[in-house]
Amino acid sequence: MDVLLAILSQFGLYGLLTLGVAIIFAALRVVNLAQGDLAMTGAYVAVTATTVAFGWRVLLALALCVLPLLAIERVLLRRPLADGLATMLVTWGVGMALRQGAELLFTSTSRTVAAPAGGTVELLGTPYPAYRLVSGLVAVAVIAGVLLVAYRTGWGLTMRAVADNPTMAALLGTDPRRMRSAAFVIGGMLAVLAGALYSPLLAVNPTMGFGLLVPMFFALLFSRPGALGTAVTAALLVAALAVLLRTWLTDTLADALFYIVIIGTAALRSRSHVRRLLSWSRRILSPARSS
Amino acid sequence: MSRRAAAATALLLLALAAAPFGLSAFAVATLTLGLCYALFTYGLDLAWGRAGLLSVGHAAFFGCGAYAVALSEEHDVPLALALVVALAAATGLALIVVRIGLASGIPDAPLILLTLGVSLLLQKAATTLTPLTNGTNGLTVSTSDVVTTYYRTLAAVVVVVGLCTWLIVRSRFGARLTAAARNPERAAQSGIDTVRVRSAAFAASGAVSAVAGALYAPVAGLVSPSVFGLGLSTSVLVWLALGGRESTLGALLGAVALTTGQQLLGTAWQGWYVLGLAALFVLLVQVVPGGLAGLVRTWLSGGAPKVTLPPSASRGGGSGAPPAFQGAEAPPVSRGGRPATPPEAGRDAALSLRGIAKSFGPVRVLDGVDLDLRPGRCVCLIGPNGAGKSTLLAIVAGQLAPDAGTLRIFGRDASGVPVHRRVRMGVGRMFQIPSVVTELSPADNIRLARMEAPARAELPEEYRDLVTDDAAAAGALPLADRRRLELAMVLAGAPRLVLLDEPAAGMGRQDALRLARELRQITVRTGCAMLVVEHDMEIVRELADDVVVLHGGRIIAHGAMDEIVADTAVREAYLGVG
Numbered sequence: 001m002d003v004l005l006a007i008l009s010q011f012g013l014y015g016l017l018t019l020g021v022a023i024i025f026a027a028l029r030v031v032n033l034a035q036g037d038l039a040m041t042g043a044y045v046a047v048t049a050t051t052v053a054f055g056w057r058v059l060l061a062l063a064l065c066v067l068p069l070l071a072i073e074r075v076l077l078r079r080p081l082a083d084g085l086a087t088m089l090v091t092w093g094v095g096m097a098l099r100q101g102a103e104l105l106f107t108s109t110s111r112t113v114a115a116p117a118g119g120t121v122e123l124l125g126t127p128y129p130a131y132r133l134v135s136g137l138v139a140v141a142v143i144a145g146v147l148l149v150a151y152r153t154g155w156g157l158t159m160r161a162v163a164d165n166p167t168m169a170a171l172l173g174t175d176p177r178r179m180r181s182a183a184f185v186i187g188g189m190l191a192v193l194a195g196a197l198y199s200p201l202l203a204v205n206p207t208m209g210f211g212l213l214v215p216m217f218f219a220l221l222f223s224r225p226g227a228l229g230t231a232v233t234a235a236l237l238v239a240a241l242a243v244l245l246r247t248w249l250t251d252t253l254a255d256a257l258f259y260i261v262i263i264g265t266a267a268l269r270s271r272s273h274v275r276r277l278l279s280w281s282r283r284i285l286s287p288a289r290s291s
Numbered sequence: 292m293s294r295r296a297a298a299a300t301a302l303l304l305l306a307l308a309a310a311p312f313g314l315s316a317f318a319v320a321t322l323t324l325g326l327c328y329a330l331f332t333y334g335l336d337l338a339w340g341r342a343g344l345l346s347v348g349h350a351a352f353f354g355c356g357a358y359a360v361a362l363s364e365e366h367d368v369p370l371a372l373a374l375v376v377a378l379a380a381a382t383g384l385a386l387i388v389v390r391i392g393l394a395s396g397i398p399d400a401p402l403i404l405l406t407l408g409v410s411l412l413l414q415k416a417a418t419t420l421t422p423l424t425n426g427t428n429g430l431t432v433s434t435s436d437v438v439t440t441y442y443r444t445l446a447a448v449v450v451v452v453g454l455c456t457w458l459i460v461r462s463r464f465g466a467r468l469t470a471a472a473r474n475p476e477r478a479a480q481s482g483i484d485t486v487r488v489r490s491a492a493f494a495a496s497g498a499v500s501a502v503a504g505a506l507y508a509p510v511a512g513l514v515s516p517s518v519f520g521l522g523l524s525t526s527v528l529v530w531l532a533l534g535g536r537e538s539t540l541g542a543l544l545g546a547v548a549l550t551t552g553q554q555l556l557g558t559a560w561q562g563w564y565v566l567g568l569a570a571l572f573v574l575l576v577q578v579v580p581g582g583l584a585g586l587v588r589t590w591l592s593g594g595a596p597k598v599t600l601p602p603s604a605s606r607g608g609g610s611g612a613p614p615a616f617q618g619a620e621a622p623p624v625s626r627g628g629r630p631a632t633p634p635e636a637g638r639d640a641a642l643s644l645r646g647i648a649k650s651f652g653p654v655r656v657l658d659g660v661d662l663d664l665r666p667g668r669c670v671c672l673i674g675p676n677g678a679g680k681s682t683l684l685a686i687v688a689g690q691l692a693p694d695a696g697t698l699r700i701f702g703r704d705a706s707g708v709p710v711h712r713r714v715r716m717g718v719g720r721m722f723q724i725p726s727v728v729t730e731l732s733p734a735d736n737i738r739l740a741r742m743e744a745p746a747r748a749e750l751p752e753e754y755r756d757l758v759t760d761d762a763a764a765a766g767a768l769p770l771a772d773r774r775r776l777e778l779a780m781v782l783a784g785a786p787r788l789v790l791l792d793e794p795a796a797g798m799g800r801q802d803a804l805r806l807a808r809e810l811r812q813i814t815v816r817t818g819c820a821m822l823v824v825e826h827d828m829e830i831v832r833e834l835a836d837d838v839v840v841l842h843g844g845r846i847i848a849h850g851a852m853d854e855i856v857a858d859t860a861v862r863e864a865y866l867g868v869g
Binding site: 031033076085086088089090092093094096097100101103104207210211213214217218220221251252255256259262263 | 345347391399400401403404405407408409411412415416419420521525528532562563565566568569570572573576577580
């Protein structure tokens with residue numbers, strides 16, 4: 001039970017971040033390398049604005065980030081760059097600037113923020129920190145909400161259309177530029193939300209974004225581009241793997257094994273004979289006409 | 292240009308050698324540190340610049356070298372052994388990372404992820420394996436006096452950069468790399484094993500970075516987990532972005548200048564300096580992607596292409612080789628040079644397909660295609676849209692693997708043979724959208740095609756002008772000229788089986804007919820076989836010995852043009868009437 005709750009909590013964090021980066025990737029075809037640093041920014045808002053209640057701080061963080069995100073997209077990512085790599089590097093530079101700005105403002109020592117809901121709750125006989133549960137549930141609710149919007153509303157359909165084929169979508173009367181702005185802002189806001197919501201559970205420091213970037217990227221690597229559902233599923237798998245390894249092993253060993261398992265899986269998936277094996281097994285499972 | 296570069300290099304070396312005589316100890320120490328970072332930047336350039344493979348965690352390799360020196364001193368391991376282990380580790384890690392990255396079609400995102408992951412992992416290991424590495428406090432390394440360290444560092448940098456320039460940048464390997472990093476499709480179609488070439492460059496980049504780390508350890512006097520840190524990885528990206536990719540001097544000077552700036556500003560302003568660098572980086576990537584070296588190059592070159600192949604590329608591949616082409620009657624010669632086994636059924640064919648099938652998901656694009664193509668013949672492949680023509684061509688060229696069936700090229704089973712090896716078997720291919728290395732001049736493109744050719748082929752008269760055309764980059768050519776260049780590249784590769792995908796698309800009527808006649812002449816003169824996908828019936832009539840009609844993934848008719856026109860099945864496929 002403990003483990004399941006831990007997975008829920010971790011999935012909330014990774015899921016928000018991965019969903020955000022997947023939305024941005026879908027619409028802009030760019031892996032947002034500043035995603036972890038956006039989460040860091042959100043966490044710092046929650047840490048510093050202590051005069052208002054925690055819930056308001058989270059909303060404040062979300063409200064504050066809209067305009068800067070819009071500006072980043074409009075000013076830095078709008079230029080017709082020669083290749084996707086250059087755009088990716090721009091996001092890397094943005095992340096670097098955010099990190100360095102945070103270091104100048106708050107120094108590099110870690111800070112903590114008190115959880116708004118202290119104490120523990122009893123869940124099927126297991127005591128569990130109340131705020132972990134609350135934050136996990138909120139995150140999962142937000143993820144579910146975003147997925148619902150993406151798959152059940154006209155706006156979501158438009159977004160998926162732009163993700164799949166921007167030229168065609170433009171010909172059908174969507175403005176892909178507006179869609180790109182919206183997707184970047186929403187994806188960035190999900191990261192800020194993740195940072196602010198989970199700030200009581202994390203050590204808040206300028207370089208915390210890196211730690212978040214890696215699991216998020218792994219999840220993105222295993223999802224299909226543009227398919228948000230698969231991104232969330234991949235985030236769940238990554239969260240489960242991370243939590244399980246950590247319950248069995250020491251931190252460093254767990255981290256090392258985590259990387260090795262993921263990189264190994266990626267390597268295996270990329271081997272052509274494994275891919276062939278997979279496609280064979282699919283063909284055996286669904287026997288079609290064979291010549 | 293090269294003489295000027297040589298003079299500049301000599302002057303720079305002289306200045307560097309004399310530097311300790313005119314500078315304070317602090318300045319010399321700063322310059323030494325700058326040299327270490329310069330070598331690191333040069334190492335990154337081999338990956339990001341030359342091979343076109345971005346790494347955002349290059350400090351992983353740098354740290355391997357630095358920790359090797361520190362650990363050898365701490366635990367009394369011979370330095371040479373530690374260095375060899377570090378070099379092997381850095382090269383091995385780089386190879387694993389780049390192989391996984393290149394296995395996906397677009398290697399950027401996986402590579403970013405993997406390099407990031409590897410450097411974070413190593414940093415974590417260095418932090419937590421306290422008995423071995425002394426944790427976050429790091430290990431001290433004994434230093435010798437400033438001037439000795441300076442000269443040792445300088446000598447090592449010069450040797451490593453010289454070796455890499457000779458082996459990687461200026462060699463034929465460098466020419467292959469230039470093409471593979473820019474247009475992998477065309478490079479593979481010119482007989483270059485793009486994955487191997489790019490992985491080798493990335494591995495070399497890892498090794499050079501490790502050497503830089505090993506030089507850094509005694510200069511800094513302290514090796515802590517931050518040598519694996521992303522701060523350093525990011526800095527090196529900025530240095531290279533400022534100096535300019537694919538420029539040895541640019542990389543070295545960018546690193547030295549920015550490191551010196553950082554050292555001079557002192558600790559109080561460090562934070563702002565780094566923030567400024569971040570802003571500079573965003574600006575550079577957007578406005579001056581070529582960095583300072585790119586600006587200088589544009590200024591010096593005028594309109595000429597900024598990228599050129601190293602001179603070693605023009606030493607042709609098949610000089611002194613046997614005649615370029617076999618006649619139509621001559622038996623194919625196997626790779627060993629001995630005559631191939633006597634012809635059996637279908638063995639004397641340039642291309643022989645049996646039961647080729649291919650599905651994309653539930654869509655069965657090819658459903659058992661049998662086809663034989665004899666040397667000296669030109670077969671045109673026609674059929675309605677979606678008939679599977681381009682898929683068939685891609686399977687013959689090797690871009691796609693068939694689900695079933697056998698494919699023989701000059702009698703040899705070629706089913707599992709990768710694209711670049713098929714090129715060496717004599718396959719040449721033109722794409723539907725012309726694919727040339729747009730950054731290189733037409734002459735360099737031809738040189739590239741000749742480099743890996745199994746034999747030297749003289750181009751037909753009307754293509755000779757391209758061989759000497761060094762004036763502008765091929766990307767500046769209009770579409771029709773780019774198509775002409777691509778055809779010239781294919782012919783320069785001395786092909787015996789030529790695959791063309793709509794060679795006349797987008798051409799005017801007269802040009803298209805002239806092209807058809809030229810192609811016809813080429814088959815007659817060289818005895819090569821040709822498989823052409825074409826929609827325009829007039830061109831088909833001009834070009835084809837045989838016409839093959841593909842419909843619904845099967846061949847429904849095969850014969851001379853007049854027979855095909857009269858065929859009821861074909862009329863039904865095209866017009867829907869019997």
